[in-house]
Amino acid sequence: MQGLVSDQRDSGADFRYQLRSAIALAWDSIFAHKLRSFLTLLGVTIGVASVIIVGAAIDGLGTYAKTTTAKAFGSESYVLAQIAQVGGQTRKQFLEKLKRNRQLKLVDERYLQNVNGATTIYSPYRQSATDIKRNGQTLEDTSILGASANLADIRDLGIVDGRFFSATEEQSGAYVATIGDDVKLNLFPGSGSPLGKIFTVRGYDFVVVGVQERLGAAFGRSQDNAAYIPISTFTRIFGPAQSVQIFGRPRAGSGVTLQESLDLSRVALRTRFHQKPGEADRFEFLTPDAIQGFIDSILSLVAAVVVPITLISLVVGGIVIMNIMLVSVTERTREIGIRKSLGARRSDIMMQILTEAIIMAGSGGAIGVALGAATAAVASALVGAELRISPGYVLLSVFVSGAVGVISGWYPASRASKLDPIVALRAD
Numbered sequence: 128m129q130g131l132v133s134d135q136r137d138s139g140a141d142f143r144y145q146l147r148s149a150i151a152l153a154w155d156s157i158f159a160h161k162l163r164s165f166l167t168l169l170g171v172t173i174g175v176a177s178v179i180i181v182g183a184a185i186d187g188l189g190t191y192a193k194t195t196t197a198k199a200f201g202s203e204s205y206v207l208a209q210i211a212q213v214g215g216q217t218r219k220q221f222l223e224k225l226k227r228n229r230q231l232k233l234v235d236e237r238y239l240q241n242v243n244g245a246t247t248i249y250s251p252y253r254q255s256a257t258d259i260k261r262n263g264q265t266l267e268d269t270s271i272l273g274a275s276a277n278l279a280d281i282r283d284l285g286i287v288d289g290r291f292f293s294a295t296e297e298q299s300g301a302y303v304a305t306i307g308d309d310v311k312l313n314l315f316p317g318s319g320s321p322l323g324k325i326f327t328v329r330g331y332d333f334v335v336v337g338v339q340e341r342l343g344a345a346f347g348r349s350q351d352n353a354a355y356i357p358i359s360t361f362t363r364i365f366g367p368a369q370s371v372q373i374f375g376r377p378r379a380g381s382g383v384t385l386q387e388s389l390d391l392s393r394v395a396l397r398t399r400f401h402q403k404p405g406e407a408d409r410f411e412f413l414t415p416d417a418i419q420g421f422i423d424s425i426l427s428l429v430a431a432v433v434v435p436i437t438l439i440s441l442v443v444g445g446i447v448i449m450n451i452m453l454v455s456v457t458e459r460t461r462e463i464g465i466r467k468s469l470g471a472r473r474s475d476i477m478m479q480i481l482t483e484a485i486i487m488a489g490s491g492g493a494i495g496v497a498l499g500a501a502t503a504a505v506a507s508a509l510v511g512a513e514l515r516i517s518p519g520y521v522l523l524s525v526f527v528s529g530a531v532g533v534i535s536g537w538y539p540a541s542r543a544s545k546l547d548p549i550v551a552l553r554a555d
Contacts, residue, residue: 145475146482153483156455167451168491170444171531175495175524176502177437182520183503185430187513192422195343195350202415204281204376205389206252207231207396211372211411229400229409230370233358239373242395246383250275251358252372255365259354261314261326269310270353271328273361274374279305281376284355289322289337296336297357304328305337307351328354329364385414434520438527444491445531452484452539463543473544480543484536485529492528496521 157164209228210221236251243249253273259266278284279291284305292303306321315321321335333356342350362368377388389412400409456463463476503514 145478148479150482150486152479153486156483157487163451164487167447167487168494170447171441171488171491171528172444172495172498174437174440174442174444175492175528176499177440178434178520178524178527179496179499179516180502180506180514181433181437182430182517182523183499183514185426185433186515186517186520187507189423189426190513190515192426193419202283203385204374205385205392205412205414207373207375207392207410207412209370209410211413224411227409228411231373231410232368233362233371235396235399236371236373238399239375239392239395243388243391244378246378246381246391247375247388248277248281248378250278250281250374252278252374253358253361253365253368255361257329259310259314259326259328261324264314266310266313266352268352271361271365272353272355273358273365274355275358278355278374281374285340286337287340288320289335291337291355292357297359300357300359300363302331302333302360303336303356304333305339305355306335307339307349307353308341309349309351310354311338328356331364389414434523441524441527441531444528445488445535448484448487448532449535449539451487452480452536453542455483456480456539456543477540477544480540481533481536484539485532488528488532488535492525495528496524499524 209230210224212224233251236249239247239249251274255271255273256268257271259269259271276292276294276297279286284291286305289305291305292301296303304326306326310326311321314326315324315335321338324335325332326335327333333354339351339353339355344350375388375392377383377385383391393408393412396410397408402409466476500516503516507514
């Protein structure tokens with residue numbers, strides 16, 4: 128028994144010695160051919176850095192989309208509309224829904240207020256793009272948003288100067304507006320507050336009562352080139368609508384969740400439209416989770432296509448490592464012959480060559496991770512967007528680079544271990 132334990136200890140010590148020797152020989156070989164080693168590492172480094180950067184961009188877009196959705200839509204709100212689905216439908220399906228679904232009117236919003244007002248707050252919502260003016264200056268394609276005073280609470284609108292228009296101003300049809308940051312910067316340049324100042328929409332003068340916090344762009348369109356006005360005033364200027372959207376949110380302190388509030392709204396509208404049990408809704412609804420799910424599906428599709436393409440560069444890097452290791456084996460044929468004639472086993476030779484390939488791939492992977500992280504940090508600072516380094520993509524790139532080292536080194540190592548010592552000693 129003691130002899131068996133002693134053999135196991137000797138075997139373990141021998142393996143550790145062989146591994147240390149293989150690592151030392153591998154580093155000696157790498158530093159002996161610095162330029163060749165650098166060019167070999169370059170393929171793996173670029174491949175790993177590409178995976179890290181692509182992963183950071185995809186995760187960063189996901190975070191940006193989530194933040195943007197929360198700002199533009201509200202974190203606990205939902206919207207009811209004749210058609211509200213995000214993507215995933217053909218033109219034919221859209222036209223069929225347009226025929227089947229009911230148009231939502233302002234009276235439908237008032238009906239919901241009467242039925243569910245104790246648990247849910249609602250706001251009608253209309254939008255139109257037009258030019259606005261002030262003192263000869265024109266801001267083109269501004270989004271004029273008609274809503275009720277509740278919209279500020281429903282969508283968590285951040286007001287950095289002044290206030291949102293009031294319920295009294297909404298009821299009286301006052302010509303007041305809460306503007307976005309782009310409107311402020313373009314029509315009211317300078318550091319002064321625009322509160323109390325006037326701009327014109329289709330010949331009507333509006334008094335600025337508030338400025339919304341800066342939101343940035345969403346899907347290529349600025350969210351700050353906008354002005355919120357009372358829905359009653361909007362209708363007076365732009366005319367009655369064929370259909371409106373209705374935003375809803377659980378009333379604070381009611382104890383009702385978003386889903387429960389949505390269910391109550393659906394039941395109320397189905398009752399109003401005299402729909403039978405089992406019949407599909409004749410309207411649509413949209414929640415932040417649905418929007419985020421759609422965005423996540425798009426990003427997942429992008430990742431499924433782009434990431435494998437970037438991994439191809441790692442495969443190319445592996446091929447380069449294999450070629451270099453084959454050259455290295457050829458150059459060291461005599462050295463291998465000497466080692467084998469002195470008692471080196473096949474496993475010793477194989478470990479030496481395989482260790483060198485793994486070290487090169489691993490070093491390239493480590494440099495690639497650092498390079499990718501640095502590039503993502505610089506890009507984040509330049510474009511003002513957060514590119515997040517995902518642990519998942521780091522592990523993927525490190526795993527693949529390690530696998531590349533093993534796979535690309537296996538054949539040269541196996542070939543070297545099978546060399547006949549006598550033939551090898553005769554090599555020039």
